[in-house]
Structure formats: structure tokens, C-alpha cells
Amino acid sequence: MKELPKNYEPQKYEKDIYEKWEKSGAFTPKIDHKKRPFVIPMPPPNVTGILHVGHASMLAYQDILTRWHRMLGQPTLWYPGTDHAAIATQEVVERKIKNETGKNRYEIGREKMLEEIKKFAENSRHTILSQIKIMGASCDWTRLKYTMDETSSKAVQEIFIRMHKDGMIYRGDRVVNWCPRCNTTLANDEIEHKDIDGHLYHIKYRLQNDPGKFIEIATTRPETMFGDSAIAVHPQDKKWKNLIGQTVFIPIINREIPIITDEYVDINFGSGALKITPAHDPNDFEIGKRHQLKSILAIDEKGFMTDEAGKYKGLDRFICRENLLRDLEKSGELIEIKKYSHAVGHCGRCKTVVEPRLSKQWFVSVTEKIPGRNKSLQEYCQEFIRAKKIKIIPKRFEKQYFNWVDNFRDWCISRQIWWGHRIPVWYRLNSDVLEVYKRNPNEFRQLIENETNITVSIENPEKDKPADGSKNEHWVQDPDTLDTWFSSGCWTFGPHGWPDETEDLKYFTPPNAEVVMETYWDILTLWVVRMNLMTAYALDEIPYQTVYLHGAIVDKNNKKMSKSRPETCIDPRDIIEKHGADVLRLSLIIGSAPGAQLALAEEKIIGCRNFITKIWNVARFIIEQPDFETAPAISESKTLSTSQRWILSCIEDLKKHSKKSLKSFHFSAYGEALYDFLWNSFADWYLEISKIETGSTPILKEVLKNFLILAHPIIPFVTEKIWQEAEFTKTQLISETWPEFNKKLIDQKAQAEMNKIQAMIKAIRSARAEAKINAGAKIKTIIEANTNKELFTQNIGIIKKLSRCEEISFSNKKPTGNIFSFMAGTDSAHIIMDDLIDSVAEKTRLNKEVNEIKLYITGLEAKLNNKKFIKNAPKEVVSKEKEKLEQAKLRLEKLDKQIKTLS
């Protein structure tokens, strides 16, 4: 007989099990053109840090799907990877270097800085990859990807070049969101809007020809006045009508600007006069274009005032504001300050107040039609969802998706940072006219030199001078890099080798493959929209059929776990170390709902740990049965007992529910069904029954085997370990075939019978407690059974043992003497008491039941006496209600009888 330790110790087994899985090649799909492949691209974690509990939940969902589809027999690919996370990573390293050496990135230099970042990223990458493994993630390591690897980089550069040739990418001067701290542009969705209790400053701009008179403007950012090109009023505004066409002085610096009219101005806001600063406000920029105004930069890229600000030159923009206001007050040009609450953009990364600023940037045009396709990228994104080619779960996020996509504006893709994919564009030195694009300097040099016989010098005019005095040209590559979402937008096809028509690209993408994107709902617009957009352009196809969005993990007080508040953080590695990966996975799945946050608390983790222990002990009990190894497979011909037919039916039910839940992405329901079956049906009832009925081992074995397969996707380690211990097969559980549900094996008769047996056992237990009979005491019970007598007789051993009765007998009438009477369903039963019984308790209990059932009957009768109900409700519902009423009346009748015969 085999012996298993009393407690499951995951630390002892998990590493070995994972290595065995990986070594066996189970993670790598076998390409089979007769089968439909299933694919999950793993959202690549940023190489900025370590795995947190959010990653853990993502991995849990994806591994469940992967393992399930693999067991279903589909060639299943879950490809892992990491994201270089341009701005985020650079920022982390910059801060690190600043702390260590006190130097900023400009002092370090581009090349040296990139080396440092690369080193850091590699390090971080390795940590993250090993952490993905300890979660049990069954992803294909032979297809490990990285957004900066050769394959992905090639795709990124190629798509840039193609889009540019198609006119879908252009370079232009625009007012963009600028972070003075990060020193780069930010896309709209990298901005966080926060409501600020600010001020609206009313300022005088004096007339040139009559300094005693002035026009009053209102602004929240007075420091931008040095970039003003005009004052605009509404053409119909009577208040300022006389001043139109005149010029005014900008205070302090006394530069002249005209007063113009524009429909855009809101007469009722502020003073009705708007200062126009084309270089620092997107609306002003548009107005400036309409009136051919100059764009004047008053604030530089680091947030300091430019020459235009006169004596404020070199001051930080906010210090300038303070000084300026003081000076304006002194000179009498500050009219008033009003409290004004408004939203101000902050850098999503470093929380610095964003400065809208004019600069030359690269953009993706989203509303222009793609040449030869008669559809814009925006239209693709709309159509994917509208035509139901892509399903978003939960559906309500489709609204958020459209809210974003319908208001799409051209996407600024250039960033003034160094870490990332450099824009593959070259210029002649001192010219910003694009000349040629090529991926890397050597490729570029070769191209020019082959075609022109000119020696090319790259970025260093002094070096590489040809010795023979032949022609020499100097070229520079665009210094900017691409938005990190530009490369992660290629995640569904780039890593497969696009633009080459590789086997992976054809096999593992739609329409051939079933692809699911499972990610955090927060990046729906940031990432999912970009993948749709990029895939639409590259493949003229959807990237996936389903987007499943999970929510954030919060602590038990519903607070988001954040690094800044360590007390809220649960480190996934701690849980794995203490309780194993299965426990962590369960805790993250049970109670989760798509798009909703999930509370993870210590109590829940303990509950899940208890469940794993329970599974282990159930398995231990079964495997330690003396006849475990020799027990034959169950055959249908053999006559089975009620309980045996019942538990086999339950397993069939579990198969049905598991499949239904997984198919519809109801991960929690799947986990709960497993929990409920194993604990409440199998352990609490059948295992106990198996100790009473002989010949149970084949059934126990069969149920355990099926349960292990069904539970494997969510708790892979413990199920695999038990599978090996039980030696169900010579192979690993990970490669087992998912058991198909067979409707014929659902035995409703067995279920109904078992319900009656359970009801009787529960009623006896309950009565014992009510009658205050010692739990250990053996008792005698008499059942007044009518129709169920045969069933109870057949299962009398079970009823006796589980209700702890010494003897159970049947009778046609109520016995006399010291008895405690109660009911189980419609059967009366009586416990024979040694002593005088507490008739008060008995009466109380019976009366309580009578009251409940009377209320119930009243409700049913009212319903059935309602002619409209009879007329309108479906026949099944009516007959069901009638049946219920009959049963209730029967029960009431017996209860009444019992009460009457009470002494």
C-alpha cells in the first residue's frame, strides 16, 4: 500500500514538475494543418521591475485557457515575451544613475546611457522570465519574444517605412503634450487629467495708441503671455467691438500684437477676450493658422522661460508665473484673480504638469484612407468591433472603446528619449528634409555608397574623412525614438516574423487561428486599440477574435495595491513560497469577474490553501486504499448503488459546467464548481459513504481521475503531483485529453434519490442537535416512510452511519413513549429518547416549520387562484407551482398531525 504525507508541500515539488513539463516539450504546439490552433500572445511585462500580483493574475487566466485548449487537443501556443517599455525603463535607469553618480542623461551621453539601460533591461528581463515560470505558466519558451529583439525590431521599422511610403506617417509642426521633466512628447493617453483648484487671472493689455485704455483678458497660465501673437474676440461681441483691428502691448515686454476676431471665442467666458498663444495651446495654434499668426515659444523643452520672456528668461515656468503676477500687480495691470477649478494634464509617468508646446514630430494619420484600400485606420478599428469580428469581454467596454476610437486624433509617435526603436530616417547634415530611410547605420552607409560612390560619414563630420580626398557627405539619423505602443502594437504579428510570410505568421494568426487577447482593462485604449490599428494596416485582418479584460487586484479595503503604500501590497512570491503557486492562482481566480477589481486578502488565501490540502487528503485517502492498484475500471454492466450512480452523475455535471464556464470565460464559476464538487459532494458525502459500502475503490479512482483532469488548468501542480502518485498513466497530466461530457451519464433518478437520503440524514442530525442529544450518543430512530421506504431500506447502512443512529426501523404509525418527532421532506421520523424529552424544543421547532410552510402555501395559492397567472404563464411553470403546492400541503398535514399527538 502506498503512503502519502499528511500535508501537501508545494515547495518540494513545484520546481521539478515545471522542469519536467518543459523538458517534455508539452509547452510547444505541434503544427497540424487539420486542427484549429489556439493562441494567446502574452502581454509582455515591462522590463522595469519585478512580477507583481497583477502579472500573477494575468498569468493565471492565460494559463487556464492555454492548458484547457491544449487538453482539448488544439495546437496551443502561448508565446511569452517582455516589453522594453521605452520611457518607463529609461526613467528608472536615469533615476538610478542620478542617485549613484549625480549625473543626468545628457552628461552621460547617448551611447553610454543606452548601454546602461540595456544592461538594466537584460537583468530585469531575466528576473521576470524566471518569475513567470514559478507561476506554472505553460508558455512556449522556444518562442520567447522581446519587443527589442531582431525579429520585432525588423517588423517595427518595416511598418514605419511602409506607412510612411503610403503617406500614413507624416512629420509636422504641432502643439503636442510635452513633459518638461521627461523631456519628451506624450500621447494623449499618457496624460492624466487632474482637477486643480487654480486661478483665473484677469490682465490688462494696454492699447498702443491710448495707453490709458486696455482690453481685459483672462488666463490660467499668465506666463505664456510672452508667446502671444494676438488677442481674439468674437466678431459679434459688442463689448470689444471698437477695439477690433487695434494693437495692444503685451505687459512688461511691451511687444505689440493685434486684436482680431474669431468665431471660436466664447463671449461669455472670462472677459470675452482670448489671448492667442499658438505655440502653447492647440486651439490657439489652429486660430493662429487661420490668421497667419507667428508661433512664438515662450517656454523651452525643460520648462524654463525663453528669450521671449525678457527679464524672466531662464526662470522655471511656475516661478516665472509668481514673479510675473507680482510685477503685474505692482504695475496695476493685474485686474483680479478669480478662483477657478479646472483639469490640468499631468505626465502619466512622472506626474509633472504637462506643457502644451509647439514642436516638430512624427504622426500616424488615423483618418486618412489607406491608399488602395478605401478605409482609414479609424474605420478599421470601428469595423472590427461593430461587425463583431472582435468581441470584447465584458461588453460594456465596447462603449469605452468607441468613445476613444470615434474621437481618434492623429497619433504622435515620436519621442525625444533614447531607449527604444530609433526612427529609421536619415537626413543630410543640417537639413531636416527626409532623404532616405534604412534600419541601421551600416545598411544605410552601404546603400548610399553603392549607389553614388560617395563616402558617407555618419553623425561625425570629422571622422571617416576619405584619405584620397574623394567626395564626402555627412548624414544624421533622426534622433527620436518611437512611442513604445508603436512597437507593442505589432505584438500580434511582429514576433511571428512579419513581413516575411513565415509558417508561424500564417498558422498562428486569424483567420486560421483562434486568438484570445487577455489583458488588464486599463490598457484597452493604450494598447488594444493600437494592436487593432497596426494589425489592420500590416495584415488587413483582425489580430484576435476575443479580448478578455481583467480588473485590478485590490486589498481587502478595496484599495489598489501600490508600491507607494507597501502595507497594501501582497507579493506573489511570498504566497508561492509559503503556499505554492496553485494557492495563488486559485485566490486570484475565485471571486473574479471580467473587468471588475478583485480583493485579495489573507483570509481568502488561507481558504484556498485549505482547499488544496483537502484535495491532497482526498487523494491520499483514495490512493491509500489497499485495493487501489488492483481496482478494475468501472463497467456500465455492473450494477451500481444509488450513491455510486449519484457521484458519477455529479462528475458528469462537473464536466458540463467546467466546459460551459471556460468557454464563456467565467473563470470564477469554473473554480467554484470544482470547489463545490470536491468538498461538498465528493469529500463530505461520497467519501464517507465509501467507507460504508463495499467495492467503492473503482468509483473513487474514476472520480479522482476525472477531477484531476478537470481541475488541472487552474491548479496544475497539485493535480500533476497526485496524478503521478496515483500512476494513472505513464505520461504527464498536462498532456491528458479533456473528458467530454456525456448527457446520457447524467442520472437524474440517482440525483433525486440521493437528495432524499441526504435530506433524511440531515433531518436526523438536525433533530439530534435540536433535542440536545450528545453528538457521540447512539440513538434509535423510527421512520414513518411511505413511498421512500424501499429506498431507505436499501441505503439503511449509509443513513445509520452518517446520522450516527444505532438502529433505524420503519413503522406505519407514530410510536408512543418518549420520542422526539421531526420531518424529512414529507416523511415523518421519530427519535426514541432515553429520558423524558424536552417537548418545548420539539414544539417550538414544529411550530416554526408550520408557520413557514403556511406562509409558503398562502403565496402559492394566491398565485394559482390568479386567473391571469393560469392564462399567461407557461404551462410548465403552472404545473410546477401546482406540484409545489401539493407537496407543501402534504407536509403541512403531517406536521399538524405530529403537533396534535404531542402530549
Next chain:
RNA sequence: GGGCGAUUAGCUCAGUUGGUUAGAGCGCACCCUUGACAUGGGUGAGGUCACAGGUUCGAAUCCUGUAUCGCCCACCA
């Protein structure tokens, strides 16, 4: 300013297309050293499903409004 979601037991949440006396886990009370498991077993208490209307034979579920909380989007200075 525009939009979305939530409100069910002390706590965390299920509740599929309206149709069992509204469920689970945790917690709580009482009992139990039953030979797989005390990380266990048994019994029980606890809800007018946020509020007010409406539709319907029938509403936790559908509609309207109110309140509270949460979230997203946004170039009115």
C-alpha cells in the same frame, strides 16, 4: 462638461435569456480528539436584494427617476 459601472447576509461577492421558500466563501453561535484532512466534521442564526415609481400573471433581474460610491473620457482660455 460627456459617458460608464456599482449598490444583494457583519465582510467579500455569485445570481445566465424575468418563473424553486434569493445562494457561496469568510466571520459568528453551539456541538464533536468519528481510523483522508482540526488547513477537519456537524448543526444553526443572519437579507422587506439602496430608495421611489412603472411594465408584467410574476421583478434582485426590464424601464424611469433619486441618492451614495467608484471609474473612464475631455484642447473652453
